[in-house]
Amino acid sequence: VVGDELVEVDKSYSVVLESPSHATLDKGVGTGTIVENDTATVSIAKSGDAAEEGLDAGEFTVTLTKLVESAVVVNYNVGGTATGGTDYTNLSGSVTIPAKTSTAQIGVTPQQDDMVEGTETVEVTLSGTDNSRVTVDTLPSNQTASVSITDNDNAVVGVTATVNTTEEGSLSAGQYTITMTKEAQSAVIVYYDVTGSATPGSDYTSLGSSVTIPAGSKSVTVDVASIQDEIVEGSEDVTLTLSGTNNANVTVDPVEEYQSATVSITDDDEAEISIEATQANAAENGEGDPT
Numbered sequence: 320v321v322g323d324e325l326v327e328v329d330k331s332y333s334v335v336l337e338s339p340s341h342a343t344l345d346k347g348v349g350t351g352t353i354v355e356n357d358t359a360t361v362s363i364a365k366s367g368d369a370a371e372e373g374l375d376a377g378e379f380t381v382t383l384t385k386l387v388e389s390a391v392v393v394n395y396n397v398g399g400t401a402t403g404g405t406d407y408t409n410l411s412g413s414v415t416i417p418a419k420t421s422t423a424q425i426g427v428t429p430q431q432d433d434m435v436e437g438t439e440t441v442e443v444t445l446s447g448t449d450n451s452r453v454t455v456d457t458l459p460s461n462q463t464a465s466v467s468i469t470d471n472d473n474a475v476v477g478v479t480a481t482v483n484t485t486e487e488g489s490l491s492a493g494q495y496t497i498t499m500t501k502e503a504q505s506a507v508i509v510y511y512d513v514t515g516s517a518t519p520g521s522d523y524t525s526l527g528s529s530v531t532i533p534a535g536s537k538s539v540t541v542d543v544a545s546i547q548d549e550i551v552e553g554s555e556d557v558t559l560t561l562s563g564t565n566n567a568n569v570t571v572d573p574v575e576e577y578q579s580a581t582v583s584i585t586d587d588d589e590a591e592i593s594i595e596a597t598q599a600n601a602a603e604n605g606e607g608d609p610t
Contacts (some may be wrong), residue, residue, distance in 0.1 A: 321379060323379070325457045330480060334492050340465045346604070350597070351455045356601065357363055357385060357387075357452070358452045358453070358454070359383050359384045359385040359387060359452065359453045359454075359461060360383075360384050360388075360453070360455065360456045360457075361381060361382065361383050361384075361391070361393055361416075361445060361448060361453055361454070361455055361456065361459075362381070362382050362384075362445070362456040362462070362466050363379055363380070363381050363395070363443060363444075363445050363461065363462070363463070363464045363504070364379070364380055364384075364457075364461070365377075365378075365379060365380075365465060365466050366378045366379060366380040366384070366424070367466070367514050368466055368467045368468070368469065369407065369427050369428075369429045369441070369466055369467065369468045369469070370429065370468065370469040370471070371429045371430075371431060371432075371468060371469065371470050371471045371472070372469070372471035374428070374429055374430075375429070375432060376426050376427060376428045376429070377426070377427035377429075377441070377466035377467070377468065377552060378422065378424050378425065378427065378466070379425040379427070379443050379464050379466060380422055380424055380425075380534060381393050381416065381422060381423050381425065381445070382422045382424075383416060383421050383453065383456070383459075383509060386419045386420070386421060386445045387416070387418065387419070387450065387452075388418060388419065389418050389450075390415050390416065390417050391415070391416045391446060391448050391449065391450050392413055392414075392415050392417060392449040392450075393413060393414050393415075393423070393445060393447075393448050393452050394412060394413045394445070394446045394447050394448065394449075395410075395412060395413065395425075395443050395445050395446055396412070396443070396444045396446055397410050397412070397416070397441065397442070397443055397444075398442040398443075398444065399439065399440040399441045399442035399465060400439045400440050401439035401440060401441050401548060403441075403522055403552035405430065405432070406429065406430060406432070406436070406439055406468060407427050407428055407429050407430055407441060407468060408430065409427040410427070410441075410443070420500065421554075422428045422499065423442060427441050427466045427468070428547060429468050430608075431591065432472070433472060433476070433501055433502075434472060434502050434503065434504055434569045435472045435473065435474050435499075435502070435503040435504065435566065435569060436470045436472065436503070436504040437470050437504075437505075437510075437566070437567075437568060438467050438468065438469050438470060439463065439467070439468050440466065440467055440468070440610075441466045441561045442463060442464070442544050443463065443464055443465075443466075444462055444463040445463075448501065449563055458515070464518060468562050470568070472499045472501060472568065473501075473567070473569070473570070474499045474501040474503065474568065474569045474570075475495070475500050475570055475571065475572040475573070476497060476498065476499045476500075476507075476509055476532075476561060476564060476569055476570070476572060477498055477561070477571075477572035477574070477577030477578070478495050478496070478498075478511070478559060478560075478561055478573060478577060478578070478580045479495065479496055479498070479577070479580050480493070480494070480495055480580040480581060480582050481494050481495065481496040482494035482582070483546050483580075483581065483582055483583065484580065484582065484584075484585060484593050485543060485544075485583075485584055485585070486545065486584070486585045487522075487545050487546070487547055487584055487585060487586050488545060488546070488547030489545060492543055492544045492545070492559070493541065493542070493543035493545075493582035493583075493584070494540050494542050494544040494582070494583065495540065495541040495543070495559050495580055496538055496539075496541075497509055497511075497530060497532065497538060497539050497540070497541065498536075498537055498538040498560070499532060499537045499538065499569060502535055502536065502537050503532070503534065503535075503566060503568075504534060504535070505534050505566075506531050506532065506533055506534045507531070507532045507564050507565065507566050507569050508529050508530075508565040508566075509527065509529070509530055509531070509532060509539075509563075509564050510528060510529045510561070510562045510563050510564065510565075511526075511529065511559050511560060511561050511562055512528070512560045512562055513525075513526050513528070513557065513558070513559055513560075513572045514558045514560065515556040515557040515558040516555040516556050516580065517555035517556060517557050519557075520546075521546060522545065522546055522555055522557075523543050523544060523545050523546055524543075524544040524546065526541055526543070526557075526559065541559065543557050543582045543584070543588055545584050553567050553586050554583050554584065554585050555583070555586070555590060556581050556582065556583050556584070556586050557581065557582045557583075557584065558579055558580070558581045559579060559580055559581075559582075560578060560579035561578055561579065
């Protein structure tokens with residue numbers, strides 16, 4: 320028996336005796352088994368990342384430590400932050416390493432969309448093989464690998480005054496609408512500054528300094544609720560100016576008119592001026608008793 324490094328199945332052999340001299344064969348055939356002592360492990364590693372721009376595919380490489388006489392089916396589970404069928408073409412869950420070959424590849428084909436997602440990952444974890452002599456590597460770093468998909472989508476965010484006037488104490492609030500040009504996969508926090516001649520907490524309910532656009536949505540509204548008072552003030556204004564977001568792929572619109580918007584609060588207070596004599600009589604030339 321000659322040793323080798325090829326992973327095979329146990330093999331049987333036969334020895335046949337024929338035409339003895341000066342003897343009679345009692346049993347002319349004998350059989351035996353060559354017990355295979357070779358085993359292999361299989362591992363996975365990233366061989367390239369993917370990009371939505373240009374639909375550049377990513378790739379995993381699955382590797383055997385020894386060649387195997389027959390094809391080996393390697394099974395795996397898929398995870399990560401990217402979504403199969405949406406962000407990339409679904410993976411089958413198995414890959415075949417051809418007979419007497421050491422490697423096979425698993426391709427990750429990205430899909431184009433119009434959603435702001437940022438970089439996402441596809442994670443593949445080996446779970447087993449169809450060959451009892453081929454097992455998954457026991458080192459965790461060789462059991463799982465991750466491919467990144469770089470997103471090519473960006474968005475800008477702007478603000479408009481969709482209800483640009485409200486009256487003091489009115490139930491109908493003024494309103495800003497903050498809008499992104501594309502939806503985002505995760506919620507986007509939009510930051511802003513509030514200025515103007517009206518005073519928060521006295522003329523209107525404070526607007527805070529940020530608002531959240533929910534995941535999968537493109538817009539959100541911010542209401543300007545006026546507060547009733549008894550002060551004659553005339554019309555005052557509230558200006559909201561966008562300053563940024565928590566998402567590097569979502570920036571403030573470079574067009575100035577969409578960076579800020581103003582809502583006016585109309586005053587409903589009036590006052591009358593009257594005069595009353597506090598001294599009813601007066602003496603001519605200031606002489607004498609006016610009473």
